[in-house]
Amino acid sequence: MRSLSASELLNIWEWGRNQPSWSKAIKLLASACSETSIDMLTQLSLGQRDAMLLTLREWTFGSQLLSQVTCPNCGEVLELNFDVADMRVASLSLEPAEKYCLELADYEVSFRLPNSLDMIAIAEHTQPEIAQEVLLERCILGAVSDGECLPFQQLPSDAINAIISQMALVDPQANVPIDISCSTCNHQWQSLFDIVSFFWAEIHTWAFRVLREVHTLAVTYGWREADILAMSPRRRQFYLEMVAG
Ligand SMILES: [Zn+2]
Incomplete structure (x- = not known):
């Protein structure tokens, strides 16, 4: 498995808009694992699949996982901050499920x-x-x-x-529970961590941001989309700051 480029990730996002969750998951892994057949990827247990997605997520957006939940008791919106390591409960394995x-x-x-x-x-x-x-x-x-x-x-x-x-x-990675405690009312509950919907929501937010950046740079400098996407985020950010003055 390898990490995905900005251009690849954008193509997957565009393709996956109306796709079901399992389809998005396999598309992400198939793009990152060209050495593994689709047949084999679809036969991975859901836990094996999710362990790979968690690694791909880490390579794409880093090790911090930020999320928001609403307390079912008092309605307070809570910020959740996890590390990828907290969510990894099984080692990454490509062995066929037994x-x-x-x-x-x-x-x-x-x-x-x-x-x-x-x-x-x-x-x-x-x-x-x-x-x-x-x-x-x-x-x-x-x-x-x-x-x-x-x-x-x-x-x-x-x-x-x-x-x-x-x-x-x-297959513990298929069902990763998160213990949540409300800082306002002390209500405690458990939720399941769904790496597919979590990762996809992040890709969606990222895609909107990157497309806006491409628009700004293309309008200002006349550069092609492919060239802007091929830049490192740091270099893109530098030019955006120049444009903003
Ligand atoms: Zn609460």
């Missing part, structure tokens, strides 16, 4: 972890219960009870819940 086995009291279940292909498959299902059922049907590879194979639909809900918990346990 098959896992879970032994429960009456059942033995084998499963694999959800990946981007599963996200594509469930995208059309707007009802969460149906989407979860389709996802489990794809990811549960086999269930055995008393030596007999069972379709996953015959597993009781506590077995299903145990499988979902085990999936989260072996």
Whole structure:
């Protein structure tokens, strides 16, 4: 994986405006990992995918993660400041996701972890219960009870819940909780860190800023967009300060 140039990032932003989250994630990684096939990227577990996106985010915008949340209790807008290292709960790995086995009291279940292909498959299902059922049907590879194979639909809900918990346990980067505490009312709650939407929101803000900078420099100096984008941010900033006087 390598970092993305300003021009590449702008092209991805332009392409991705109306794309679903999984598609944006794969596009970013495919652009940064030309040595890895799209097939392989889409088969990474969501945690493996997100670990790579977190690294790409760090290379693009640095190690600080700034965000705003509204306290659900008092409505105060809070500034959150994290480090990429705080959000990294699993090491970066490109090994194909394995098959896992879970032994429960009456059942033995084998499963694999959800990946981007599963996200594509469930995208059309707007009802969460149906989407979860389709996802489990794809990811549960086999269930055995008393030596007999069972379709996953015959597993009781506590077995299903145990499988979902085990999936989260072996792929922690797919669900990174953030503990938030309100400085005004002391309310405490937990939120999930979604690297795809976080990174994309930053790319969106960045793209608007860079396009305005390109506009200013192009109008002032007559330079081409490609040449302005190829400049380092520092050099671009220098010229912008000259223009502002
Ligand atoms: Zn509060």
